[in-house]
Amino acid sequence: MLRHINKSHKTNKSAKSSKTQDIWLYLYFPLLSLETLLPQVPADQTHKPIATVSLEKNIQRVLCCNTQAGAWGVESGLSVSTALALCPELLVLPRKIEQEQQHLQQLALLAYSFSPVVILDNDTGLWLEISGCNKLFKGYNALLQALEQRLLYEAITAVNGIGQNPLAAKLLCQPSFQTQLPKPAQIQHRLMNTDLSCLETSRKQQQSFEQLGLKSLGDLLALSRSALSRRFDAELMNRIAQLNNEKPFTATRFQPGDSFHDLVQNPQGIFNKESLLFPMKMLLQRLCQYLVARQCHCREIEWRFEPLIGESQQMQIQLSGSQNNWSTLLMLSRLQLDRLELPRSVEQIILHADQFIEAPMAVFNLDLFGDQQATQQSCELIDSLNVRLGIEALSQPVLNQDYLPELASTLATPGKSIKTAANKTLTAPQPLWLLTEPAPVQMRNQQLYWRQPLTIISGPERLCGNWWQTEQQRDYYLACDNRGARYWLFRESANQRWFVHGLFS
Numbered sequence: 001m002l003r004h005i006n007k008s009h010k011t012n013k014s015a016k017s018s019k020t021q022d023i024w025l026y027l028y029f030p031l032l033s034l035e036t037l038l039p040q041v042p043a044d045q046t047h048k049p050i051a052t053v054s055l056e057k058n059i060q061r062v063l064c065c066n067t068q069a070g071a072w073g074v075e076s077g078l079s080v081s082t083a084l085a086l087c088p089e090l091l092v093l094p095r096k097i098e099q100e101q102q103h104l105q106q107l108a109l110l111a112y113s114f115s116p117v118v119i120l121d122n123d124t125g126l127w128l129e130i131s132g133c134n135k136l137f138k139g140y141n142a143l144l145q146a147l148e149q150r151l152l153y154e155a156i157t158a159v160n161g162i163g164q165n166p167l168a169a170k171l172l173c174q175p176s177f178q179t180q181l182p183k184p185a186q187i188q189h190r191l192m193n194t195d196l197s198c199l200e201t202s203r204k205q206q207q208s209f210e211q212l213g214l215k216s217l218g219d220l221l222a223l224s225r226s227a228l229s230r231r232f233d234a235e236l237m238n239r240i241a242q243l244n245n246e247k248p249f250t251a252t253r254f255q256p257g258d259s260f261h262d263l264v265q266n267p268q269g270i271f272n273k274e275s276l277l278f279p280m281k282m283l284l285q286r287l288c289q290y291l292v293a294r295q296c297h298c299r300e301i302e303w304r305f306e307p308l309i310g311e312s313q314q315m316q317i318q319l320s321g322s323q324n325n326w327s328t329l330l331m332l333s334r335l336q337l338d339r340l341e342l343p344r345s346v347e348q349i350i351l352h353a354d355q356f357i358e359a360p361m362a363v364f365n366l367d368l369f370g371d372q373q374a375t376q377q378s379c380e381l382i383d384s385l386n387v388r389l390g391i392e393a394l395s396q397p398v399l400n401q402d403y404l405p406e407l408a409s410t411l412a413t414p415g416k417s418i419k420t421a422a423n424k425t426l427t428a429p430q431p432l433w434l435l436t437e438p439a440p441v442q443m444r445n446q447q448l449y450w451r452q453p454l455t456i457i458s459g460p461e462r463l464c465g466n467w468w469q470t471e472q473q474r475d476y477y478l479a480c481d482n483r484g485a486r487y488w489l490f491r492e493s494a495n496q497r498w499f500v501h502g503l504f505s
Helices: 001-018 032-040 067-069 080-085 098-113 140-153 168-169 186-192 201-214 219-221 225-231 234-243 272-295 328-339 372-389
Strands: 025-028 051-056 059-065 091-094 119-120 125-129 159-164 260-270 297-306 314-322 346-358 396-397 409-412 434-444 445-448 450-463 474-479 485-490 498-503
Touching: 025 168, 032 059, 032 098, 032 260, 051 067, 059 080, 059 098, 080 450, 091 498, 098 119, 098 140, 098 272, 125 168, 159 168, 159 186, 168 186, 168 234, 186 219, 186 450, 225 234, 260 272, 272 328, 272 346, 297 328, 314 328, 409 450, 434 485, 450 485
Parallel strands: 051 091
Antiparallel strands: 025 125, 025 159, 051 059, 119 125, 260 346, 297 314, 297 346, 396 409, 434 445, 434 498, 445 450, 450 474, 474 485, 485 498
8 A cells, every 4th residue: 555655646746747848938029009100200310319208198109119218218108308308400200109019920920939928018028938948949949039139130129038828927027028038936936026116906905015015026915815806806806816726828820811811001101112022022031931930831922012102003923833932932923013103102012812721731732752853943933924924824734524535635724623423434445635626437338437547456445425415425546548548447336337446656
């Protein structure tokens, strides 16, 4: 009995140690409102002091500013008049919440490639659950470093916090981006020493903390649960329960949309096609990021170019095969752009895509010993010809749902998916090329004659087609002439007439 108890104790201990501990990452973007508007600022003004402002109680106040403005003493919360008094050269940009939300959606899509669980925190930041992502990135530190590099590449200022649950991660948000995962004891120590002013509560609750002499989160959690429930409201008790992992964190997870729609604005206008390529490249990279997140490929993209004055222009890129390579899409877009008559000045570039196919099914013509590079090059060639000549100038042979040899194949648009039935295959040899129309064969003195006497070598082999309309029943034979040339004949069962259908080389 003692041995059994010891064995059970060891099993429970090993199960407890093998349980993966939750690790949550919180990303906060302090300059999101500014960095959302920076692409619309003329290049010669980006080095100047810049600040975004928002209306608070009928007063325009600074929301955030760049380092140049900060050097003049401009900071968040100042009124616009005070900020301009400190820095007369300050460039003031009104906040655009809708563009911020779109930008945050793009950042969520970026984060989705690092974690399967992404949650938006209103308009301020993102939560990522990175538990179990260490094997994919070969360690949590490598994940954090890769995420930091990706955000820097996107010109996004970000800081982060790491905790055992979402609320703890947000409370532990540091003034700089952490690229090293802290140990659990270090996380707990930081959490207990967090100032209560960082806890999102009402002003009345903060005054109660001061009256009770509570300064840190550890001081608050040191009180008994009954004492807390008597002094504080249910919302704070719910937060405490979530911090202690006693209640789950309920929030809607981010999911990529069913279609992709993104745009780049340039109020100053773009006046030549070469200048369009950089924003088009940026949009295509975002599209490919979306495709990776959804694990799909696209079959068609649509561009729209909006001018400041006048009518917009559109162009569509139809692909013979599925794609998720931005460089290929940019090359095809550039080829078709050369044929397009654009407005004098383009203010807005819009990219839309809603024709997708799942990635496992998108890779067609897979063969263990096949040349996949040749297949990809063939698709790129078809797409290049398509954008230069138009899809109506291209065709490819495809199989039809018909058993009769002359109807078994047809020409179709390259890349068009056509469902084919399992066509009956004849076991006897068949010629590669058929006659345009089956040629009648004469019967002379019980001898088949077509240009010269023919002798049956093998057959018959029967084919039946169009049974749902007018059934056609044929018996196919292999014949030859006196010189050894081979012919493919058939005899119609209904009228016993003979025809030559094909010739062998």
